[in-house]
Amino acid sequence: MATAQHSAAPVVHRGVQPLRAGQGTSFLWHKLHSLLGVIPIGAFLIEHLLSNFEALKGPAAYAAQVKFLNSLPLVRVLEWVFIFLPLLYHGIYGVYIWIRGKSNIVYYPWAGNWMYVAQRYTGLIAFAYIAYHVATQRFLGVNLPENPGASFHKVQAELAHPLILAVYIIAMIAVCWHFAYGVWLFAAKWGITPGAKARRRFGWVCLAGGVALCVMGLASIWAFVGPKYANAPDTVAPVSRLQVTPVRAALGSIRWG
Amino acid sequence: MASRTVQLEIKRQASPDAPAVWEKFELEWRPGMNVISAMMEIAANPVTAEGRETTPISYDSNCLEEICGSCAMRINGKARMACSALIDNLEQPIRIEPLSKFPLVRDLQVDRSVLFKNLMAVKAWVPVDGTYDLGSGPRVFPQQQEVSYPLSNCISCTCCMEVCPQFNEETGFVGAATIAQVKLFNNHPTGKVLKEERLRALAGDGGIQECGFAQNCVEVCPKQIPLTNAISDVGRDVLVQKVKDFLRG
Numbered sequence A: 001m002a003t004a005q006h007s008a009a010p011v012v013h014r015g016v017q018p019l020r021a022g023q024g025t026s027f028l029w030h031k032l033h034s035l036l037g038v039i040p041i042g043a044f045l046i047e048h049l050l051s052n053f054e055a056l057k058g059p060a061a062y063a064a065q066v067k068f069l070n071s072l073p074l075v076r077v078l079e080w081v082f083i084f085l086p087l088l089y090h091g092i093y094g095v096y097i098w099i100r101g102k103s104n105i106v107y108y109p110w111a112g113n114w115m116y117v118a119q120r121y122t123g124l125i126a127f128a129y130i131a132y133h134v135a136t137q138r139f140l141g142v143n144l145p146e147n148p149g150a151s152f153h154k155v156q157a158e159l160a161h162p163l164i165l166a167v168y169i170i171a172m173i174a175v176c177w178h179f180a181y182g183v184w185l186f187a188a189k190w191g192i193t194p195g196a197k198a199r200r201r202f203g204w205v206c207l208a209g210g211v212a213l214c215v216m217g218l219a220s221i222w223a224f225v226g227p228k229y230a231n232a233p234d235t236v237a238p239v240s241r242l243q244v245t246p247v248r249a250a251l252g253s254i255r256w257g
Numbered sequence B: 001m002a003s004r005t006v007q008l009e010i011k012r013q014a015s016p017d018a019p020a021v022w023e024k025f026e027l028e029w030r031p032g033m034n035v036i037s038a039m040m041e042i043a044a045n046p047v048t049a050e051g052r053e054t055t056p057i058s059y060d061s062n063c064l065e066e067i068c069g070s071c072a073m074r075i076n077g078k079a080r081m082a083c084s085a086l087i088d089n090l091e092q093p094i095r096i097e098p099l100s101k102f103p104l105v106r107d108l109q110v111d112r113s114v115l116f117k118n119l120m121a122v123k124a125w126v127p128v129d130g131t132y133d134l135g136s137g138p139r140v141f142p143q144q145q146e147v148s149y150p151l152s153n154c155i156s157c158t159c160c161m162e163v164c165p166q167f168n169e170e171t172g173f174v175g176a177a178t179i180a181q182v183k184l185f186n187n188h189p190t191g192k193v194l195k196e197e198r199l200r201a202l203a204g205d206g207g208i209q210e211c212g213f214a215q216n217c218v219e220v221c222p223k224q225i226p227l228t229n230a231i232s233d234v235g236r237d238v239l240v241q242k243v244k245d246f247l248r249g
Helices: A026-057 A059-070 A075-100 A111-139 A148-159 A162-189 A196-225 A246-253 B035-044 B113-121 B142-152 B176-186 B191-202 B216-220 B227-248
Strands: B005-012 B021-028 B072-075 B078-081 B094-097 B104-106
Touching: A026 A059, A026 A075, A026 A162, A026 A196, A026 B227, A059 A148, A075 A111, A111 A148, A111 A162, A111 B216, A148 A162, A148 A196, A162 A196, A162 B227, A196 B227, B005 B035, B021 B035, B035 B094, B078 B216, B113 B176, B142 B176, B176 B191, B176 B227, B191 B227, B216 B227
Parallel strands: B005 B094
Antiparallel strands: B005 B021, B072 B078, B072 B094
8 A cells, every 4th residue: 555655644534434325234133133132042041040040949959940941842943043043143243243333431431331331341251151151061061951960060060160150250240231231222222212211210120130130140159159059969860849849749659549 | 810821732634634733722811712712813813832833723613602513523532512612611721623533624624524415315304395386384283393393403513423432434324413303304294205215214234223322422412402212213113114114025
């Protein structure tokens, strides 16, 4: 380039191009990114944190939950279509959205602008963590879909490392933050909350929901690292609380006919 | 207080491809000064604080009452109208720079024609031109006037675009001002004849989907236009239009 020789000359801004009215497909890809974040990814996040909460009842109940999920019809298809592929798309397209934005938080340190930046960093933390988490817990080591009884011990062994534990805690906060503000953004951008007061109120709803999910998630982590179930056996029989209630036990002992 | 002075640092550039330089100016303080009146004084006596002769500063301005939208520039780092930037309310030295997102013409003058191209792209007008008298238009009810009037206050200053993290050369985002004008003209009883075309236009590349809802636009708008409300409303309308088009296609 001829201009490269004159280093003192500033870059001449050609300026932002005008709207390409009605042209291109980026509207579809942006809306798909936005929708997938709520359904199915957000829905799955809630399911996952609820399932994790079973860990507070102990290794057998946790194993039962893992067994139940893996007994769903077409579970491998569900897993790819509603979890892995949407996550990949949402993550990769999200990074693409991030690198095209030019943050100006230095000049305009306003609340919404901070949240704009935070949504990008929490998203990146979440994406990196989820990639690691899926690799280690789903695809490496003991195959949990085939051995649900080993699930509690596998997670406990991983969380035994303080660094990994720290990563899990940070990622839990980042994921819940990203989801809660993501739902708020979804409502704002899809025209569900067009009023300033509605957005403010819904902000409190999202905050409460996000904090609740995060507390549940952190409590589940505590179930694995706390003293109550320390040194859980390698594998347990998947038994839920429901199945060992006295009534069930009594019913089980009756010899019918 | 005869010795009270005002310090200004102004970023200057003789042409789009000339190097940028900062010049310092020191003026005698007078009551009620604003950034434009300070630059008028510099034009009357273009001498820098070091006593070196220079040229008058080039900038756009017209009404001097925050209604024409011409004099948007960055003052102490923030985009705002220079005419309503009172010297007494600013930290000194006052640093003045041109808007950063638009092609520079000279000094503080930038080419903001992209906004007008965007307004044309979404047909931000009421189509009444014809070969015969169309008569009086339909009545606009007061309830609708309440919604439309704030939107009609837009002065095309481009501050909302300057402060938007998504308005840049990568995205080619249309910006909040144009989206708010789509809401204004779509709600007009005669203007709404072009509603579907406007919504389809806004679904194009660089359209409403590029909004990241950082909400800087509504913070900075000198006319307090409810820009984020407009983006939310128009966002829904664009989506509904695209779904309709898909199902009817």
